[in-house]
Amino acid sequence: MRKLDKMDLQLVKVLSQNSRLTYKELAELLSTTRQRVARRMEKLKRLGVIKKFTVIPNFEKLGYAYVILAVSLRPGTDINTIIERLQAREEVKIIEKGIGAHSLIIHVLVPKELKGAEERVEEIMNELKEAERIDVTFVSDVVKFELI
Amino acid sequence: MRKLDKMDLQLVKVLSQNSRLTYKELAELLSTTRQRVARRMEKLKRLGVIKKFTVIPNFEKLGYAYVILAVSLRPGTDINTIIERLQAREEVKIIEKGIGAHSLIIHVLVPKELKGAEERVEEIMNELKEAERIDVTFVSDVVKFELI
Numbered sequence: 001m002r003k004l005d006k007m008d009l010q011l012v013k014v015l016s017q018n019s020r021l022t023y024k025e026l027a028e029l030l031s032t033t034r035q036r037v038a039r040r041m042e043k044l045k046r047l048g049v050i051k052k053f054t055v056i057p058n059f060e061k062l063g064y065a066y067v068i069l070a071v072s073l074r075p076g077t078d079i080n081t082i083i084e085r086l087q088a089r090e091e092v093k094i095i096e097k098g099i100g101a102h103s104l105i106i107h108v109l110v111p112k113e114l115k116g117a118e119e120r121v122e123e124i125m126n127e128l129k130e131a132e133r134i135d136v137t138f139v140s141d142v143v144k145f146e147l148i
Numbered sequence: 149m150r151k152l153d154k155m156d157l158q159l160v161k162v163l164s165q166n167s168r169l170t171y172k173e174l175a176e177l178l179s180t181t182r183q184r185v186a187r188r189m190e191k192l193k194r195l196g197v198i199k200k201f202t203v204i205p206n207f208e209k210l211g212y213a214y215v216i217l218a219v220s221l222r223p224g225t226d227i228n229t230i231i232e233r234l235q236a237r238e239e240v241k242i243i244e245k246g247i248g249a250h251s252l253i254i255h256v257l258v259p260k261e262l263k264g265a266e267e268r269v270e271e272i273m274n275e276l277k278e279a280e281r282i283d284v285t286f287v288s289d290v291v292k293f294e295l296i
Contacts, residue, residue: 004210012205019167019201049209053167056200057160057296062152064296068246068253070218070283083291095291098216101283105216109296135218135249135283143231143243148205148212148257 004049007032011040012050016148019053056145065112066093066139067121071104074132079103085127091120102135152197155180159188160198164296167201204293213260214241214287215269219252222280227251233275239268250283 007030014021014029023034023041030037044050059065073079079097086092086106094107108124110117121136128134155178162169162177171182171189178185192198207213221227227245234240234254242255256272258265269284276282 009210012203012210015203016205017200017202019203047209048206050203051206051293052165052204054165054202054204054295055160055163055167055198056202057164058196058199059296061195061197062157062160062296066244068244068250070249070253070285087292092292093294093296095293096214096216096285096287097289097291098285099288100285101218102216102285105218105285105287137218137244137246137248137250137253139244139253140247141245143245144235144240145199145243146241147202148207148210148241 004047008040008044008049011037012044012148015050015053016146059109059142060112063112064109065117066142067108067110067117068137068139069104069106069108069121069124069128070102070135070137071106071128071131072101072133072135073103073130077103077130082128082130086124089124089127092124152195156188156192156197159185160192160296163198163201164294207257207290208260211260212257213265214290215256215258215265216285216287217252217254217256217269217272217276218250218283218285219254219276219279220249220281220283221251221278225251225278230276230278234272237272237275240272 010030023037026037027034083095086095091109092106093109096105098105110120125134158178171185174185175182231243234243239257240254241257244253246253258268273282
């Protein structure tokens with residue numbers, strides 16, 4: 001991959017704070033031209049530095065909550081098969097593969113009332129029968145959520 | 149809060165897939181007018197349903213990795229003081245307060261080489277002296293990352 005320069009990084013940073021800024025606004029913020037911003041945006045998308053332009057919603061106001069499953073696997077378990085199964089489920093939003101205390105950390109979007117949340121979690125637990133241990137945490141508050 | 153209708157939810161969903169769509173494009177996708185899209189966007193922002201328009205970057209390409217600290221606290225620990233300390237640190241990107249296996253789940257952005265990552269993690273661990281137990285996981289791959 002070609003090297004990213006300082007202005008590329010600045011552009012990602014500015015967009016992470018507001019991804020709806022126009023080329024004109026971005027050009028002003030970075031003291032450059034619209035054409036240069038357009039070219040850099042293309043580059044960042046092409047190189048996959050920016051994976052997606054998205055929104056951070058308030059899950060609670062939408063009627064949802066998050067449950068985090070931190071999964072430890074038995075040695076020799078085929079983690080990729082488990083990941084495939086989880087990936088296919090719409091309510092599984094974040095899947096992080098890890099080294100250390102947990103092999104998989106999963107964020108599951110669940111209805112915010114306890115009964116619905118419990119059912120959803122049980123379904124996902126059923127997909128994780130090979131796990132040695134699953135630490136389940138219900139997220140009661142997202143205090144900070146930034147990405148970069 | 150006024151009730152959100154089906155089109156509000158659709159709008160959030162569409163924006164979560166591409167937050168740079170113009171009012172015109174959004175209007176076409178939702179078979180409505182630009183004026184209506186503009187009004188709904190204002191409403192979603194005002195009500196805090198959309199907290200932020202942002203990007204999902206490829207952390208690795210930017211030279212970073214994530215470490216997840218899943219923290220269990222001793223009964224009676226003042227969690228809010230800990231949260232305040234963590235919130236002030238720029239490298240602490242996600243702080244989730246939880247009920248269940250862990251009281252706090254934290255995502256820390258670290259340099260991707262091991263030495264730098266270790267130093268950063270040690271610094272954060274020092275802010276968590278009250279913890280009973282901290283499960284540390286180095287994220288080796290973000291397999292899925294959606295927000296809604």
